[in-house]
Amino acid sequence: MYRYDEFDAQLVADRTRQFRGQVERRLAGRLSEAEFRPLRLMNGLYLQLHAYMLRVAVPYGTLNSEQFRMLAHLAEKYDRGYGHVTTRQNMQFNWPKLPDVPDMLDDLASVQMHAIQTSGNCIRNVTCDPYAGATAEEVEDPRPMAELIRQWSTLHPEFTFLPRKFKIAVTAAEKDRALIKAHDIGIQIIRNAAGDIGYKIYVGGGLGRTPIIGQVLREFLPKGELLAYLTAALRVYNRYGRRDNKYKARIKILVQETGIETFTEQVEAEYATIDISDISVSDAERERIASYFAAPDFETLENDPKAFTDALQVNNAFSLWANNNVAAHKAAGYAIVNISLKPKELAPGDITAAQMRDVSDMADTYSFGELRSTHQQNLVLPHVKQSDLLALFTELQAAGLAADNINLITDIICCPGMDFCALATARSIPISQAIAERFADPERQRTIGEMQIKISGCINACGHHHVGHIGILGLEKAGVEFYQIKLGGDASEHAEIGKVTGPGFSQEELIDGIENMVDLYLKQREAGERFLDTYRRIGIAPFKEVLYA
Amino acid sequence: MSTLKHKGKGPQSMTANELRDGFSVWLDENLDWTRDFTKALRTEDTDLIDRMHLRAETDEKANLVVGIYFIDIEPETGLPARYREKFRVNGPSYDTADVLEIS
Ligand code: HEM
Ligand code: SF4
Numbered sequence: 001m002y003r004y005d006e007f008d009a010q011l012v013a014d015r016t017r018q019f020r021g022q023v024e025r026r027l028a029g030r031l032s033e034a035e036f037r038p039l040r041l042m043n044g045l046y047l048q049l050h051a052y053m054l055r056v057a058v059p060y061g062t063l064n065s066e067q068f069r070m071l072a073h074l075a076e077k078y079d080r081g082y083g084h085v086t087t088r089q090n091m092q093f094n095w096p097k098l099p100d101v102p103d104m105l106d107d108l109a110s111v112q113m114h115a116i117q118t119s120g121n122c123i124r125n126v127t128c129d130p131y132a133g134a135t136a137e138e139v140e141d142p143r144p145m146a147e148l149i150r151q152w153s154t155l156h157p158e159f160t161f162l163p164r165k166f167k168i169a170v171t172a173a174e175k176d177r178a179l180i181k182a183h184d185i186g187i188q189i190i191r192n193a194a195g196d197i198g199y200k201i202y203v204g205g206g207l208g209r210t211p212i213i214g215q216v217l218r219e220f221l222p223k224g225e226l227l228a229y230l231t232a233a234l235r236v237y238n239r240y241g242r243r244d245n246k247y248k249a250r251i252k253i254l255v256q257e258t259g260i261e262t263f264t265e266q267v268e269a270e271y272a273t274i275d276i277s278d279i280s281v282s283d284a285e286r287e288r289i290a291s292y293f294a295a296p297d298f299e300t301l302e303n304d305p306k307a308f309t310d311a312l313q314v315n316n317a318f319s320l321w322a323n324n325n326v327a328a329h330k331a332a333g334y335a336i337v338n339i340s341l342k343p344k345e346l347a348p349g350d351i352t353a354a355q356m357r358d359v360s361d362m363a364d365t366y367s368f369g370e371l372r373s374t375h376q377q378n379l380v381l382p383h384v385k386q387s388d389l390l391a392l393f394t395e396l397q398a399a400g401l402a403a404d405n406i407n408l409i410t411d412i413i414c415c416p417g418m419d420f421c422a423l424a425t426a427r428s429i430p431i432s433q434a435i436a437e438r439f440a441d442p443e444r445q446r447t448i449g450e451m452q453i454k455i456s457g458c459i460n461a462c463g464h465h466h467v468g469h470i471g472i473l474g475l476e477k478a479g480v481e482f483y484q485i486k487l488g489g490d491a492s493e494h495a496e497i498g499k500v501t502g503p504g505f506s507q508e509e510l511i512d513g514i515e516n517m518v519d520l521y522l523k524q525r526e527a528g529e530r531f532l533d534t535y536r537r538i539g540i541a542p543f544k545e546v547l548y549a
Numbered sequence: 550m551s552t553l554k555h556k557g558k559g560p561q562s563m564t565a566n567e568l569r570d571g572f573s574v575w576l577d578e579n580l581d582w583t584r585d586f587t588k589a590l591r592t593e594d595t596d597l598i599d600r601m602h603l604r605a606e607t608d609e610k611a612n613l614v615v616g617i618y619f620i621d622i623e624p625e626t627g628l629p630a631r632y633r634e635k636f637r638v639n640g641p642s643y644d645t646a647d648v649l650e651i652s
Contacts, residue, residue: 027569029612047616049633050640052571080646094644097570350645418633419641425633429643479632 012114019043020102044115045101049422054093054101056108056115058373060128060146061089065360065369070111072356078104085341085349087413087464089127089373094420122160123153129171129178130372133293134382136330138172139189139197144290146170152227159234163241164249176493179375181205181214182467184251198222204255207461211497212252215260228279232271296368296383301333311390318393321404335386339379340403344436347429348414349377358399366392377413409451410436413464417457417474424457426474426481431455434511448518450530467491469532470514471498483510487543488535501544516546560591560622563601565614573637580604582614586638591622
């Protein structure tokens with residue numbers, strides 16, 4: 001579990017105190033907005049379309065119940081009673097008031113949280129596989145490495161003013177739940193033929209206005225060399241990355257313009273000049289960090305205990321939920337539980353203060369006090385005993401959190417769009433609601449199978465529309481919202497950018513069009529095919545035909 | 550578009566956000582800030598526009614508001630011309646707190 005060490009605690013305390021002073025001076029008129037704006041952004045405070053917004057960092061999506069209760073407290077005391085889980089695993093509050101923000105940051109600091117590195121041209125909050133430490137698929141828990149990067153990058157003097165923001169994602173499983181190829185740097189922990197653990201490094205991925213899939217920078221980097229190698233890559237970026245044009249400033253553009261071969265040579269040349277022993281981390285230090293993430297005391301259990309399999313037989317709702325929302329755990333007798341934040345009536349990713357407390361209690365009772373946020377804007381209880389699943393399900397039902405739609409067509413990723421965001425060109429929440437409404441029938445959702453719809457309210461692509469099986473981009477022309485469709489995007493280890501189908505649609509046309517495409521898929525699909533597989537097999541043309549019929 | 554030296558067309562309104570609470574506000578006929586756009590001053594009178602500008606700058610310096618700018622108004626409807634500004638006038642079309650009546 002992430003916790004500050006003493007350095008962090010001091011740093012966060014200093015930052016919070018400084019920011020309190022800055023807010024006081026701003027309110028008293030001793031700081032102008034021009035002076036104050038960068039300071040508030042450094043502390044995660046944005047001014048949005050209708051109000052301020054505070055973005056709270058959730059390092060690698062790992063939270064304990066005490067922290068989640070504190071987020072509930074913030075939502076209730078300083079906001080409108082709810083929070084929003086973002087695609088970067090963070091939590092946003094839509095309605096804070098400036099004079100309250102220092103108190104909010106103090107409250108966060110009391111549970112070792114903060115809003116640093118959620119904004120600005122620095123190395124941002126590192127994102128991670130939400131199943132970390134729980135899935136049998138991983139080579140090892142990726143969070144100690146994510147934490148190492150976080151400690152190293154926090155206010156790193158050399159990398160605080162990069163040409164542009166820098167996002168790193170990590171996973172230790174072949175199955176990619178962290179979208180590593182759509183990040184500035186993506187890291188996969190792997191084991192080589194000799195059985196040694198090391199890192200496969202991707203570079204130059206990103207979404208936004210120029211979506212690019214990351215390419216391999218290093219096939220295998222030995223374990224002790226990570227920070228030295230990242231230093232080399234960041235130095236090359238710092239040196240050659242464009243500062244003249246903010247739309248060309250991300251590392252993905254540099255890699256594209258330089259070419260991956262030359263870029264790799266530059267990084268390796270820089271790397272050759274670095275004395276690894278200066279930056280490398282001792283085994284003792286690595287172990288110290290890893291100890292924060294020590295696995296909980298799992299009991300010795302058998303898989304599929306009778307209480308669980310019996311309940312599957314007799315309780316249909318439970319069985320549907322368990323089949324869809326529960327994943328295999330590395331420890332026998334345990335399971336990973338996905339909690340869907342996509343009920344039909346609410347905006348994707350929103351959760352009320354009461355629900356946050358309920359989930360915190362459930363985490364305490366059933367999951368060693370641990371929970372995770374996911375880039376799909378859902379939550380995970382990572383370590384639940386299979387024999388407890390029915391009891392947990394019953395509590396989730398009571399809390400309104402038992403939607404059994406994980407990875408189905410109504411498990412939509414959706415940014416706040418014009419309803420909250422100052423940069424939006426169109427709304428996105430009403431689109432996700434209209435789709436959820438149209439495909440409300442759970443039986444039909446299951447028939448359709450895995451489907452990832454992702455919606456962004458502008459080209460910044462916070463809603464990941466480029467990598468949706470169906471991606472939707474909200475635009476506006478002459479005062480009317482319209483929506484462009486992309487098909488065939490993929491956010492998995494087979495990452496791919498979707499293709500635009502053509503001219504956009506009104507909201508009604510859009511929902512009809514999606515339904516027509518889904519019907520076409522159901523007619524055309526072969527055994528075991530998902531929408532994406534059928535699309536890949538038959539191509540875009542038949543889908544365009546039904547879209548523009 | 551957000552322009553201070555209003556290069557805009559037709560009637561203008563002045564808008565900003567409150568420094569403390571962050572809410573959107575517009576200048577009314579008394580050159581006070583209102584959260585209610587229906588009370589906003591919408592005018593083509595260049596003298597008035599100059600006074601609005603001065604008032605907004607003064608209040609920004611006095612730390613009442615941030616991010617001042619003029620918006621174009623459609624003469625026919627009295628509403629902001631740009632879609633974003635029309636939207637801003639109404640507030641979110643969706644808010645979880647409203648749906649659940651929790652705040
Ligand atoms: C409401 C306030 C928000 C603002 C002002 C904002 C602003 C931006 C901007 C300007 C970019 C483009 C950055 C660039 O590449 O140049 C961006 C990208 C992004 N934002 Fe946001 N965003 C907001 C909310 C969110 C939310 C709610 C999410 C998650 C649901 C999110 C997740 C992301 C992601 C994943 C990207 C992808 C960028 C990439 O990989 O290139 N943001 N955001
Ligand atoms: S994609 Fe655009 S509209 Fe959506 S949150 Fe990001 S910046 Fe705002």
